[in-house]
Amino acid sequence: MRVSQTIRLLLVVAVAYAIVELGIPAIGALMKPGTWPVVPVHLVRLYLFFIVIVILLYAAADEERWSRVRGDFRFFFGAPGARIARTATIVAISLAGGYGAYDAVRPRFETPPELRAVHPAPPSSFSIGGKMYDLLTLDNPLRADKQNFAGDVKAGAAIFFKQCFFCHGDKLDGRGLYADAFHPPPANFRDIGTIAQLQESYLFWRIATGGPGLPREGGPWMSSMPVWHRFLSETEIWQVILFLYDFTGHAPRAREP
């Protein structure tokens, strides 16, 4: 038996949906065991919307195919023989719509999702205790000092394991003891999405001023990252930055020529 054109297209949509809902998390679970990295609902909707659009375009691109699809619809909504299937579909769609409406308005206790800029734009300069730092030109003074490099990294490591690893984890992967308690979660420095794409001056600003130093777009939730300039000296902050890059093997983003 030849499956009708429309059913074949619907099957493609179903497969695509399954890949998005199950396939991607499954791959993610392989890469990061112990988690089930679902695709966020907002993105699922966007994905499906475009998949459906492309399939519709594909169906409409050829006269013959298009008339077959239209014929299927005419059959489904008109032929007496399809009565039961038709009624069932209409009931199912209505129920699904009703549930969707209910689901959207029912009270829940989850914090609503919001777009948080993980890396908001830094100010062009900031000051600590009267000392101005110009972020456009600031560089790590210890990086040039090749002689004491190993010592500095070691000092940085000592600071990290005294101060930071509760949150950022002993593997620097953001999975410290307290990590699950915080929203937003502590940064994972091994990702290519964090320190690997930032200049050291950016890190200096973030570490020195912490969560409270974030601009408004870094909200809406308060980051628990402490304000380290109250506890660490300038040199110590530079040392821990050296350690972060050294341990993860990332290079800081170079200043463009």
Place this chain on the structure above:
Amino acid sequence: MRALASMLLFVLVLVAFEAALSLAPWHEGAMAAAGAPAVEATAAQPGAPKLTVADYPRYRGFNSRLTVWIAAQLHLFFAAFVLGVPIFVLVIEFIGWRNGDPRYDRMAHEFIKISMGAFSLTATSGGILVFALAVFYPGLFAYLTRIFGPVMMLYALLFLAETACLYAYYYGWDSMQGRRKPGHLLLGLALNVVGTLLMGLSNSWATFMMAPSGVDSQGVFAGNVWVAVAGPLWTPLNVHRFLANIAYGGAIVGAYAAYKFIAARASEAKAHYDWMGHTANGIAVVAMLPLPFAGYWMTKEIYAYSQQMGITLMGGVFAWLFIIQAVLIGTIFLAANFYLWCGMARLDGANRTAHLVKYIAGVLVICFLVWFTPHTLVMTARELATIGGAYHPVLGPLGVMSAKNTAVNIMILATFFTYQLFRRSMVHSTRPWMARASRFQVALYVAAVANIIWLGVYGYFVPANIRIGLSVPQVMTTLLVIIVCIVVDEVIASRSKRIGAVHWGRMPARAQYALFTLAVAFTWLMGLMGYIRSSIRQHWHVYTVMRDGSVDAFTPTIGHATAIVSVCTLLFLALILFVFWLSGLSRAREAPAGLAEAGATP
């Protein structure tokens, strides 16, 4: 019909409003007023003036920023269109002259006629813009004229030259046929050179405001205008806009052809406008292919100029707008592809390749999903917990530029492949070497895609500043495939027999809506990107040099900004519809004259 009439009425009211404004005496003089005496008052200050709220005149009923914003945007739409069209008109005219086919000449003439109608609106909106800027932002205007005074004078002169060239080119079309054609082509070349210079000069003001050069940190002008013009962002913006204008011009005239196609009754007219729509779509697609590259280059330069600006652009509040940008660009790709797929219906021999469309659609959809997967995912706290952090192991890597570049290059190749299928369906390869050439092409595609993906993956293992550089070999790969395939196809086509003709006009009406979509998406995209570009300056008039002291020195919410962009888009589309209608009028009036349809639109 009733709907069209009421729409036209609406547009007429708008235009009457605009025309009334443009009749004011400053219209002609505004450009030349660049170095006017009013400016001298502030010239006493050495650097950029430090403005306070009191320095910004306010008029009841006018929001200063909105007025300037909308005027600037409308002017940019029209200017982009008017500058883009003559470029491909010249090319089409040249092709028609070389191959002696009068249809090309006629099409080129019809294209330029539409842009003639838009030309007066370009000037009008430009006048309004200068006026609005001088009235609402006198301090900024004075500072810019102090630095760019000579450039602005030159601009005014070039504008006159542009007008002269355009009018001579357009009105001389019919009289300069035959032996005088080369002269006409030279005229078209002059028109384009002047137009491009014009664009370059006006771009320099925008890039100066973003990345000032030639002034010190206090805004004191060192005296060399050229240094101020050729700032760090000037060349990338010029390149991106030059290409985007051509694509934009193609999209708009495509909409014109679609409109005419739907309205046409006679099959001859349908065939003509179908061919025109096909050509316009081709122009838009070809000019669009290098745009992502140009766009990333511009972004890279913005990053290099200031990390703060770069992060504001790609990672901060504007990240959302880039999702919209990605969706719009995807829409453009899909619309163009859909049009090409529908176009297969014009061919008798297309059945041989039609089954490939579903794979192309599949590739496009995958690339498209990668292309708009955002860098920063919006997720609920529960999703955050199941994912195990803000970083998604599968989607996270898709958010960075390596993945985007890879996706867009493959998307470009797929689009080009569709186009190639269409052309190849017309010929029948008879000799064995032709089959070998085709196999070579397939191998080339495979190798290119492999190389692009490999470079994309490699990008994850190198520092960020090198990663961006990898987009160059990726784009080169794509361009290489396109060029080689075009050459091989030409060789094959010239040595084989054609099977079946192209039945121009055998095209479903729904395909025409793809052309409309293309025009709307392009217009919207332009408005959006222009907004993003200028608002990453944040509270500065001239970045880090001259602060915006007005009450409007804040970044509007995303919703508000997109609403204004939509208003601008609607305004422009209404006006351009009016232009289409006008050029239709003149055609109807001159219909008996046949080819001699000059002297119509203003």
